[in-house]
Amino acid sequence: MADTVKGGGRSERVAPRERILLAAADLFYRHGIRAVGVEAVAEAAGTNKMTLYRHFASKDELVAEYLRRAAATSNESWARYERMHPGEPFEQLREWLREMSEHATCADQRGCALANAAVELAEREHPARPVIEAYKVAQHERLVGLGRAAGLVEPELLADELHLLLEGARVTAQSVGREGLCARLVRIGEAMLERHRQGLPLR
Amino acid sequence: MADTVKGGGRSERVAPRERILLAAADLFYRHGIRAVGVEAVAEAAGTNKMTLYRHFASKDELVAEYLRRAAATSNESWARYERMHPGEPFEQLREWLREMSEHATCADQRGCALANAAVELAEREHPARPVIEAYKVAQHERLVGLGRAAGLVEPELLADELHLLLEGARVTAQSVGREGLCARLVRIGEAMLERHRQGLPLR
Incomplete structure (x- = not known):
């Protein structure tokens, strides 16, 4: 699901919090909020759950x-x-x-x-x-x-x-x-x- | 969640398939379809997952x-x-x-x-x-x-x-x-x- 963060190579230039939000917006909107877990969001953002929870309490x-x-x-x-x-x-x-x-x-x-x-x-x-x-x-x-x-x-x-x-x-x-x-x-x-x-x- | 099937004692008179549907309707409607698992439905219907899957393939x-x-x-x-x-x-x-x-x-x-x-x-x-x-x-x-x-x-x-x-x-x-x-x-x-x-x- 790496393509969900638009613009190849962007992941290196965009800060993790922003990448997480972009990936979450795309996945939540397309599939529904409950259908998407934090694991999938972290993966699509090219990061991991630990980083996600550093930026968002839940x-x-x-x-x-x-x-x-x-x-x-x-x-x-x-x-x-x-x-x-x-x-x-x-x-x-x-x-x-x-x-x-x-x-x-x-x-x-x-x-x-x-x-x-x-x-x-x-x-x-x-x-x-x-x-x-x-x-x-x-x-x-x-x-x-x-x-x-x-x-x-x-x-x-x-x-x-x-x-x-x-x-x-x-x-x-x-x-x-x-x-x-x-x-x-x-x-x-x-x-x-x-x-x-x-x-x-x-x- | 036994109270979700209305009418005390009804569980003994209503067939399992019907009890499951009544419990599912109540839980799905109130909490959302994705928020409720089959386990919770079976429990509210006073039955178990195996029985649920006998009546509904999925x-x-x-x-x-x-x-x-x-x-x-x-x-x-x-x-x-x-x-x-x-x-x-x-x-x-x-x-x-x-x-x-x-x-x-x-x-x-x-x-x-x-x-x-x-x-x-x-x-x-x-x-x-x-x-x-x-x-x-x-x-x-x-x-x-x-x-x-x-x-x-x-x-x-x-x-x-x-x-x-x-x-x-x-x-x-x-x-x-x-x-x-x-x-x-x-x-x-x-x-x-x-x-x-x-x-x-x-x-």
């Missing part, structure tokens, strides 16, 4: 850090939408809808790493759970904030609608399949946005 | 049967909606929306057993995958069929919208939380239904 801590990284990547996307459409919150929401619809239905994707983790980690006390919850709440607030900045009358409702639509899409892609799903998502989401723009969100 | 086969049961339970619900609202497909859809919204946001629930399994079981060749896919496709077709029977102009679109809304809700309940979610779901779903009833689904 597998649970490694999982939590993997999810913090995934959340940070999502924040970078939002910064990108803002650069693409400065001062246009409505267009930023549309950009997110389009990109997320593509992402959710892309064949090599398995949905949102944080939502999948919420399903896999049933234990309330797992250190990843506050990471997941904080991320999803912040995401929802961001959608509300953009809707409000766009002058919509019910920004919370739009945030709910978009959030549920895309969470549902990620699960659907994994169960029913992806065929035609992206186009349908964009169509439904654009109609949601349009109703809100016209000030008649529930009509 | 843990994967047990998982597939657990999901077939979950799908059958869902079919029973649809039969109930039909008895409640005979000849009224639109009302059957509303009944499903209301019940699923409550179910998705109920504190002791962890969403749809079949959707959760789709997230947990990344392997394409797992024997549970055809069970999950057949169920979700049939569910979608059922929604389309009821929408068509109700005379809606775009029954496929309504099926997509309702399906995505509730799949999204089940994940959201596990990540963001349940507070207020049920009421919001019913509000959004009722508005979807109403737009379709008025023949203007995307307005």
